[in-house]
Structures are given as C-alpha cells and as structure tokens.
Amino acid sequence: MHISEGILTAPVLAGGTVLTIVGTAIGLKKLDYDRIMTVSLLSATFFVASLIHVPIGPGSVHLLLGGLLGLILGWGAFPAIVVALCLQTIFFQYGGMVVLGVNGCIIAGPAVLCGLLFKSMLSGSKKKQMVAGFLAGFCSIFLSAILMACALYFADSGFLQVAGIVLASHIPIMLIEGLITMFVVTFLLKVQPEILSINN
Amino acid sequence: MIDESFSMGSTLFHKRDPKVKLIGAAAISIVLALCSSIVVAGIGVIVTAILLFLSKPAPCLLFKRFLQVNVFNLFIWITLPLTYGGGETMQFSFLNLSLDGIRMAALISLKSNGILFCFLALLATSSTANLGHGMEKLGVPRKLTFLLLFSYRQLFVIHREYQRLQRAAKLRGFTPKNSLHTYRTYSYLFGMTLVRSWNRGERVHQAMILRGFTGNLIPLDQPQPGKADYFFLFTMLFISLLLAGLSLMPLTL
Amino acid sequence: MNMNPPLLELHNISYSYPGQKNPLLKEINFHVHKEQIGIIGPNGSGKTTLFQIIMGLLKADDGQIVLQGTEIKTEKDFFMLRRKLGFLFQDSDDQLFSPTVLEDIAFGPLNHGATPQEARDISIRTLEKLGLKGFEDRITHRLSGGEKKLVALATILSMEPEMLLLDEPSNNLDPATRERLIKILREQKLAHIIISHDLDFLASTCNQLYTMQDGQLIRCEEKQIHNHEHIHPYGNQPHLHGI
Amino acid sequence: MNMNPPLLELHNISYSYPGQKNPLLKEINFHVHKEQIGIIGPNGSGKTTLFQIIMGLLKADDGQIVLQGTEIKTEKDFFMLRRKLGFLFQDSDDQLFSPTVLEDIAFGPLNHGATPQEARDISIRTLEKLGLKGFEDRITHRLSGGEKKLVALATILSMEPEMLLLDEPSNNLDPATRERLIKILREQKLAHIIISHDLDFLASTCNQLYTMQDGQLIRCEEKQIHNHEHIHPYGNQPHLHGI
Numbered sequence: 001m002h003i004s005e006g007i008l009t010a011p012v013l014a015g016g017t018v019l020t021i022v023g024t025a026i027g028l029k030k031l032d033y034d035r036i037m038t039v040s041l042l043s044a045t046f047f048v049a050s051l052i053h054v055p056i057g058p059g060s061v062h063l064l065l066g067g068l069l070g071l072i073l074g075w076g077a078f079p080a081i082v083v084a085l086c087l088q089t090i091f092f093q094y095g096g097m098v099v100l101g102v103n104g105c106i107i108a109g110p111a112v113l114c115g116l117l118f119k120s121m122l123s124g125s126k127k128k129q130m131v132a133g134f135l136a137g138f139c140s141i142f143l144s145a146i147l148m149a150c151a152l153y154f155a156d157s158g159f160l161q162v163a164g165i166v167l168a169s170h171i172p173i174m175l176i177e178g179l180i181t182m183f184v185v186t187f188l189l190k191v192q193p194e195i196l197s198i199n200n
Numbered sequence: 201m202i203d204e205s206f207s208m209g210s211t212l213f214h215k216r217d218p219k220v221k222l223i224g225a226a227a228i229s230i231v232l233a234l235c236s237s238i239v240v241a242g243i244g245v246i247v248t249a250i251l252l253f254l255s256k257p258a259p260c261l262l263f264k265r266f267l268q269v270n271v272f273n274l275f276i277w278i279t280l281p282l283t284y285g286g287g288e289t290m291q292f293s294f295l296n297l298s299l300d301g302i303r304m305a306a307l308i309s310l311k312s313n314g315i316l317f318c319f320l321a322l323l324a325t326s327s328t329a330n331l332g333h334g335m336e337k338l339g340v341p342r343k344l345t346f347l348l349l350f351s352y353r354q355l356f357v358i359h360r361e362y363q364r365l366q367r368a369a370k371l372r373g374f375t376p377k378n379s380l381h382t383y384r385t386y387s388y389l390f391g392m393t394l395v396r397s398w399n400r401g402e403r404v405h406q407a408m409i410l411r412g413f414t415g416n417l418i419p420l421d422q423p424q425p426g427k428a429d430y431f432f433l434f435t436m437l438f439i440s441l442l443l444a445g446l447s448l449m450p451l452t453l
Numbered sequence: 454m455n456m457n458p459p460l461l462e463l464h465n466i467s468y469s470y471p472g473q474k475n476p477l478l479k480e481i482n483f484h485v486h487k488e489q490i491g492i493i494g495p496n497g498s499g500k501t502t503l504f505q506i507i508m509g510l511l512k513a514d515d516g517q518i519v520l521q522g523t524e525i526k527t528e529k530d531f532f533m534l535r536r537k538l539g540f541l542f543q544d545s546d547d548q549l550f551s552p553t554v555l556e557d558i559a560f561g562p563l564n565h566g567a568t569p570q571e572a573r574d575i576s577i578r579t580l581e582k583l584g585l586k587g588f589e590d591r592i593t594h595r596l597s598g599g600e601k602k603l604v605a606l607a608t609i610l611s612m613e614p615e616m617l618l619l620d621e622p623s624n625n626l627d628p629a630t631r632e633r634l635i636k637i638l639r640e641q642k643l644a645h646i647i648i649s650h651d652l653d654f655l656a657s658t659c660n661q662l663y664t665m666q667d668g669q670l671i672r673c674e675e676k677q678i679h680n681h682e683h684i685h686p687y688g689n690q691p692h693l694h695g696i
Numbered sequence: 697m698n699m700n701p702p703l704l705e706l707h708n709i710s711y712s713y714p715g716q717k718n719p720l721l722k723e724i725n726f727h728v729h730k731e732q733i734g735i736i737g738p739n740g741s742g743k744t745t746l747f748q749i750i751m752g753l754l755k756a757d758d759g760q761i762v763l764q765g766t767e768i769k770t771e772k773d774f775f776m777l778r779r780k781l782g783f784l785f786q787d788s789d790d791q792l793f794s795p796t797v798l799e800d801i802a803f804g805p806l807n808h809g810a811t812p813q814e815a816r817d818i819s820i821r822t823l824e825k826l827g828l829k830g831f832e833d834r835i836t837h838r839l840s841g842g843e844k845k846l847v848a849l850a851t852i853l854s855m856e857p858e859m860l861l862l863d864e865p866s867n868n869l870d871p872a873t874r875e876r877l878i879k880i881l882r883e884q885k886l887a888h889i890i891i892s893h894d895l896d897f898l899a900s901t902c903n904q905l906y907t908m909q910d911g912q913l914i915r916c917e918e919k920q921i922h923n924h925e926h927i928h929p930y931g932n933q934p935h936l937h938g939i
C-alpha cells in the first residue's frame with residue numbers, strides 16, 4: 001500500500017510530510033538508545049513482511065502488519081515504519097522521496113493508533129486477545145485505506161472514483177491482515193509474551 | 201530478491217558523494233512531482249533518461265523496475281479516462297472517455313517515470329550504507345539514521361531466517377491456498393521470524409554494550425565532497441531550476 | 454524399468470551456484486536401495502547442496518533424479534518425493550515454526566490430507582516412538598537443543614517417509630541425546646543418508662560410506678582398522694573420542 | 697593486594713537461570729595470569745553462561761569477579777573490564793551490526809574515547825594485522841562466514857584487550873580460515889580462554905585445559921600421549937583425525 005510519485009499535489013505532499021515528521025519525532029523521543037537495536041530489528045522484520053506474498057482469491061497480496069508493529073512498539077512503530085518505507089524506496093524505488101511523508105502517515109499513523117487502542121485488550125481473556133489482534137490488523141488497514149483515498153481526493157477531486165476503487169480493493173486485504181495479525185498475536189502470546197510486554 | 205546491484209559500478213554517478221546526490225535527487229524529484237505541464241514533465245523524462253543512461257544500469261534489472269512502476273501506470277490509464285470527474289468527454293465507440301482523465305494519466309506516467317529515472321541514476325548508484333551517512337550529514341536525526349543503518353544490516357539476516365523456515369514448511373508439503381490453514385501457517389512462519397529477530401536484538405545489544413556503548417552513538421568521519429562533487433551538485437540544481445522555470449511559463453498542455 | 458527399481462537414483466547431477474567458476478557437484482551418479490549411507494567430506498564440499506538438490510530446493514544444472522523408477526521433474530513430482538524422503542536440517546531452529554510441539558508434528562500429515570484427528574493420532578504415536586511422550590503442549594522455541602533435534606526428527610517421521618536425509622544430525626548434541634538418536638535410527642530401520650563429520654556416529658548408524666570430494670561422491674570400499682598415536686590433552690578426564 | 701595479581705580471578709561464582717532448580721554453575725573458582733586456556737564440556741553445561749557472567753551480561757547469584765586485583769562490582773567497573781577482555785560470540789551475525797567493516801571495527805574505540813581519526817587508524821591497523829587489508833568498505837552482511845568471524849575478531853582486537861574470551865571460534869569455519877585463526881591466535885600472544893568442542897583446535901592454541909562438568913570447572917593436569925585402536929571406515933581415503 002503506497003501512493004506512487006507524481007500523483008499528489010503540493011498541499012497534500014506538504015501536509016503528509018509535516019505529519020510524518022511530527023509522528024517520527026514523537027516516536028524517536030519515546031525511544032531510548034537501549035531499545036534502538038530491537039526497534040531496528042523489528043523495522044527490518046516489517047520490511048521482510050512486505051516481501052511475503054499471501055494468496056487471496058486468484059492472486060496474492062503482500063503483508064503489511066502495521067497494526068502488529070503498533071501493538072509491539074506503540075509510538076516507536078512510527079519511526080520503525082518510516083525507516084522500512086525508506087528502505088523500500090532505496091531498494092525497489094517504491095513510492096519515492098517526495099511522497100515518503102504521505103505514505104509514512106498513511107501507514108504509520110493508523111498502525112500507532114490501533115496499537116495504542118487495542119493494547120490493553122491483550123491482557124484480557126484468550127478470546128479478547130484474539131479480537132484485539134484481529135481488530136489491530138483490520139482497523140489499521142481500514143484507516144490506512146481511508147487516508148489513502150482522502151489523499152487522492154484532496155489532491156484532485158477528479159480522483160473520486162479512483163479513490164473509491166482503492167478503498168474497495170482493500171476490503172479483502174483488511175480481512176487477511178486481521179486474520180494474520182490475530183494468529184501472530186496468539187503465537188507471540190504463547191511463545192514469547194514479553195514481546196507484547198505481557199508477562200504470563 | 202533484495203539486492204543493490206545498481207550500486208555496483210564505477211561511472212561518474214557511482215563516484216559522487218552521496219550527500220550531493222541526495223540533494224540533487226530531492227531537487228529534481230520535487231520539481232517533477234509538482235509540475236503540472238505535460239511538456240515540462242516530458243522534458244524532465246528526457247533529461248533524467250540521459251542521466252540514467254550515463255549511470256550505465258544493468259538492462260534487465262532496469263527493465264524490471266521500469267515494469268513495476270508502469271504496471272501501476274497501466275492501472276491509471278485504465279481507470280482515469282473512464283472515471284475522471286468533470287470536464288470534456290470524448291465518445292469512443294460505446295465508451296465515454298474523459299479528456300482530462302487522459303491528460304492526467306499521461307502527466308502521471310511521465311512524472312513517475314522521470315522520478316524513477318532520477319532515482320535510479322542518483323540514489324540507486326550509492327549503497328544504502330553511504331546514503332544513510334549522507335542523510336545524517338544533511339541533518340536527519342542521528343537516531344533515525346542509525347535505525348536505518350542497523351535495520352539495513354539486519355534485513356538480510358532476517359530474510360534468510362524467514363526463507364529457511366519457509367523451506368521447512370515447503371518440505372512438509374505446505375502448498376499455499378485460500379484457506380485458514382494457509383493464513384495460520386504464514387502467521388506462524390512470520391511469528392517465529394519475529395521471535396528470532398527479537399532475541400537476536402537482545403544479543404546484538406549485548407554486543408554493543410561489550411564494545412563500550414553507553415547510549416551515545418558516535419559517527420565516524422565521512423569523506424568531504426570534492427570539486428567534482430560540487431560541480432555535479434551545481435549541474436543537478438541547474439537542471440531542476442530550469443525545469444522549475446519552464447513549469448512557471450504559461451504552457452497550454 | 455525393472456521389477457525392483459532403486460528407491461532413489463541420481464544420474465549425472467551437476468551443480469554450480471550462480472557466479473561460481475568451477476562446478477560444485479560434477480556428474481554425480483548414485484543409487485540407494487535400502488542401504489544406510491554415510492557421507493563425509495570437508496566443509497564447503499557441497500554435501501548440503503546435494504541434499505537440497507535431491508529435495509528439489511535447488512535445481513540441478515544437469516542430470517536426473519529418479520524415485521522408485523519414476524523420473525522427478527515437475528514441482529508436483531517433488532511434492533510426492535518430499536513425502537517419501539524426510540530431510541532433517543542441520544539447525545533445528547530452522548525446521549520448527551509452530552508454537553507447540555503437537556502442531557509442528559501434525560503439520561506435515563495435515564498438508565498431505567490427514568484429518569485433524571488422524572494427524573493428532575499420528576503425532577502422538579510418533580512422539581511416543583521417540584520417547585517424547587508428554588511433549589505435546591511444550592513450546593517448541595523453549596526446548597533444549599537436543600529436544601529440538603528429536604522433535605524435528607518427529608516432524609519428519611510423522612510423514613511416514615521411506616528414507617531419511619539427515620544433515621549433521623549429531624552436531625551440538627550432548628552425549629546422552631546422541632546415543633538416543635543412534636538408538637532411534639537403528640530401530641527405525643529406514644533407508645537413510647547421513648552427512649556427518651562424526652565418524653563414530655556414522656560407524657554406528659551406517660553400513661556404507663561415501664566421501665564427497667572435488668564434486669564427486671566416492672564409495673569407500675570397506676571398513677579398516679588401524680593404529681595410531683594421539684596427543685590427549687585431557688587424558689586424565691573421562692572423555693569421548695572423535696573417532 | 698600483591699605485586700602481581702592474576703589478570704582475572706573468579707571466586708565462588710554460582711549461577712542459576714530463573715526457574716532452574718539446580719544451579720547451573722556451582723561455586724566456580726578460577727584464575728588466569730597470562731595463560732591460554734581451553735574449556736571443553738557437554739552442551740548446556742554452562743560454558744557460554746560463564747563467559748556472560750565474566751563480562752557482566754548476566755549477574756552471578758553469588759561470588760566475586762576480580763580483575764587485576766580490583767573487585768568488579770558496579771556497571772562502571774564492568775565498563776572498564778569490557779575494554780580489557782574481548783568476547784567473541786559464537787554467531788558473528790550477532791556481533792557485526794554496522795553496515796561497513798570499518799565502522800564496525802571503529803565502534804569500540806570510538807566509545808572508549810578515541811577521536812574519529814584515531815579510531816579509523818586503529819581499525820585499519822587491526823585489519824592489516826589480520827590480513828584483511830582492503831576490507832574497510834566491504835558491506836558486513838555480504839562477507840562469507842569465515843570472513844565474518846575474522847572481522848568480528850577485529851572488532852574486538854581494535855579495543856586492544858588484554859585477554860580474549862572466544863566462544864566456539866572454529867565452528868563452521870572452512871579449514872583454511874581455521875588455520876588462519878590458529879595462526880592469528882598464536883601470534884597475538886594474548887591471554888585467552890577458548891570454549892570449543894574441537895580438541896585439535898584447542899591443542900594448537902591452548903596450554904591448559906579445563907572441562908566444564910556438573911557446574912564445575914576442572915583442570916586437566918597434563919597432556920598425555922596414548923595409543924589406541926580405531927575403526928577407520930574410510931581408511932582408503934585421505935582423511936583428517938578428530939584429534
């Protein structure tokens with residue numbers, strides 16, 4: 001999920017960049033040097049997730065797992081995701097330098113929000129944990145898709161229908177991300193709960 | 201899958217200081233991203249294509265990247281003429297095509313290719329390591345650039361670990377389908393990768409502590425840009441100013 | 454095609470990694486009926502690579518793999534082959550990815566069409582056979598190194614293979630687990646190929662030996678007994694011999 | 697305090713991981729002047745744990761660590777100790793975290809107060825000493841396993857330690873790199889403690905041997921030469937002996 005270079009207009013690009021700078025700054029502030037290695041590794045893992053293609057219908061999509069990162073890192077997920085996007089730009093020329101800000105807040109914003117929202121549910125019953133996992137995955141993509149559609153629409157109102165298509169095409173992705181995040185969360189809670197800062 | 205093959209080479213682009221290239225790439229891509237004239241975008245594509253040609257990229261890799269960007273453009277060409285709101289339309293057999301949509305699709309295609317070319321010529325010709333250091337010198341916060349450099353280093357280790365687990369699943373007859381079993385398996389593979397990278401994080405952190413790390417990252421000096429670098433920077437800025445000037449002119453397209 | 458074709462045949466298998474000048478494997482010919490084979494050879498001689506080619510994880514530049522008289526070519530053929538040959542990785546951490554032992558062992562049977570109930574039964578039976586009763590709900594990630602190795606073996610045995618390919622199975626095992634593994638392999642009576650640097654282990658589990666050298670697999674004709682001197686830096690402590 | 701205290705002394709070090717019933721290490725006493733020591737012992741006997749305790753990465757339940765006559769207690773003491781003792785990890789991928797070789801080697805000196813120019817000089821000198829001239833700008837993750845091990849050693853030597861702790865340094869090395877490492881360790885003439893399962897390696901690099909068993913470190917009195925019989929399953933092939 002990213003917007004390519006060349007589509008958005010100056011105000012949207014500038015707005016996105018400012019928001020991403022603010023989000024990254026907050027995230028960095030909350031991240032002390034003792035955790036920098038852990039966050040780096042998670043950022044790299046998040047990048048690796050984007051190389052994993054999961055079948056869906058006749059095709060496949062790659063994973064994003066922003067919601068999961070949000071659950072693990074809270075605000076720290078913001079710089080982690082921005083760094084992963086930066087690496088994608090460098091390696092694959094996905095997105096680009098100028099839209100990095102917009103893409104950053106489209107993906108990292110919802111990830112952090114969902115992480116903060118659903119984190120507390122993880123200390124509940126098993127069912128609650130699964131629901132929290134599903135919602136974190138589902139809602140982060142849902143919000144990202146909405147942000148993406150808005151960015152397109154604000155850039156040029158002629159993109160209204162394209163924005164609609166983008167939104168609709170993300171519905172199956174929301175479900176997959178919800179399921180996968182749910183399974184990963186139950187996996188982590190069983191195998192190494194301290195990753196989600198839960199001690200059992 | 202993850203490679204940096206563009207960064208291996210010895211053209212004048214490969215030899216330039218990464219800071220200079222970062223500024224140049226930023227300048228050119230901002231001008232291209234913001235321009236709203238097909239003519240200027242067209243000129244931009246020609247200029248950046250020349251830069252790309254001079255950086256001597258490997259043809260087959262280049263083609264792969266080119267395809268990636270233009271698959272998306274294909275989507276734009278299919279949707280925009282049909283869906284673009286308002287403005288004149290053109291009847292084409294039974295289809296009602298929006299002229300503004302076609303114009304927009306053309307503009308986006310030119311811009312995105314121009315920016316891709318500029319990126320490939322200027323940024324892909326440096327290793328990620330050098331770009332990270334360049335960014336730091338240009339004022340990106342140190343914590344962020346170290347995050348970038350460390351995760352760049354670990355990327356390959358983690359990817360290899362994931363691939364080994366994936367191979368284990370394959371050997372036990374795992375074939376991806378549209379099923380809950382498939383999604384659960386991918387979650388387990390990824391979950392285990394996550395657990396392993398978390399634990400590796402701990403070990404690497406210990407390695408840092410053993411080498412006297414106390415929460416203060418000290419960078420090594422980076423080479424200073426030379427005369428040729430400044431000349432290169434001047435050329436890149438000149439190109440972007442030229443394009444910016446052109447886009448301020450009252451052009452009809 | 455004769456009445457009783459070998460279980461596995463390799464014909465003129467050659468391989469080099471991209472960018473390598475000399476081929477790593479040079480026209481390897483080899484067949485197994487029901488033997489228990491050991492392979493030794495220096496580091497980097499291509500032993501693991503050969504296993505990966507047999508399992509279809511790498512594609513040979515040249516040559517054929519024939520399983521029970523049928524040539525294996527397509528991905529679908531390899532899918533069948535992978536059911537019949539079980540490959541134990543050098544590092545068990547690369548092989549175990551499910552949260553619990555039971556899930557990990559049931560994974561193979563499930564993929565090959567067993568019902569969840571059947572898969573559970575097979576898994577529990579396999580665990581019992583390996584003396585790991587009661588391990589079902591243990592978290593794989595938290596097992597000790599030796600336990601991981603045995604569970605990894607269980608994930609393969611639960612697929613009821615006809616032959617095992619074991620890549621340095623005795624590496625990093627403590628002596629007790631090592632003995633247990635030898636006992637299990639002997640009882641199993643399956644055909645197997647074992648890569649190992651541990652000659653003593655090979656001597657107790659194999660009846661044929663090959664060396665991998667300069668891209669070739671060379672049969673060692675017979676076991677020999679000979680005498681020689683050692684420096685024993687810890688002669689006054691109880692110790693095991695490498696050989 | 698006497699005139700020439702041992703470089704490192706351990707007094708009654710005990711340790712158990714949280715949740716373990718029996719202590720893993722039981723009142724270990726040990727000292728090193730300038731010896732080159734090898735430690736062998738079964739898997740899971742606590743060898744790596746002992747190194748982690750010496751380096752202050754784990755805190756002993758009981759006992760003292762004394763460096764050159766001074767007891768090491770606070771985090772500040774350990775900061776000094778870590779400069780004087782260099783710890784080589786088993787997995788070099790855990791030890792090399794910077795993108796380029798030069799940065800990785802300069803990391804230690806920079807943290808210990810060297811200027812960037814000094815750090816650069818020390819690093820280049822260290823690389824030369826290890827025969828790795830020209831490796832400065834290589835990307836660490838693209839090095840081969842053996843090269844990674846040598847660079848990891850360089851990151852430690854650049855801190856100019858007085859003693860090395862090496863955790864299974866010869867694991868997974870090809871024979872050439874293994875020989876090179878032996879040569880380097882011999883030339884270095886530093887005090888060192890090496891954990892290894894590779895007795896041949898220990899015999900060529902150490903002059904004292906300890907075994908780790910049942911939570912104790914036991915000195916093996918002297919080297920002994922003795923004779924015994926072998927089954928040599930590949931006697932007709934050129935071969936190396938484990939010992």
Ligand SMILES: Nc1ncnc2c1ncn2[C@@H]1O[C@H](COP(=O)(O)OP(=O)(O)OP(=O)(O)O)[C@@H](O)[C@H]1O
Nearest residue numbers: 470471477494495496497498499500501502503868
């Ligand atoms: N993916 C790869 N790309 C390029 N070269 C490789 C790759 N994997 C292995 N090699 C090289 O091929 C050679 C053979 O590797 P292989 O792992 O098959 O050796 P091996 O006989 O199993 O050694 P060991 O006893 O150390 O396990 C080695 O020199 C190795 O460096």
Ligand SMILES: Nc1ncnc2c1ncn2[C@@H]1O[C@H](COP(=O)(O)OP(=O)(O)OP(=O)(O)O)[C@@H](O)[C@H]1O
Nearest residue numbers: 597625713714720738739740741742743744745746
């Ligand atoms: N973080 C930990 N928490 C609990 N137990 C641990 C932890 N790390 C290690 N152990 C256990 O402590 C024991 C000793 O581990 P250690 O790594 O010190 O052994 P070792 O002698 O180095 O073995 P090897 O030769 O396999 O490297 C093992 O049984 C291991 O399972």
Ligand SMILES: [Mg+2]
Nearest residue numbers: 500501543620
């Ligand atoms: Mg091998």
Ligand SMILES: [Mg+2]
Nearest residue numbers: 743744745863
């Ligand atoms: Mg150890």
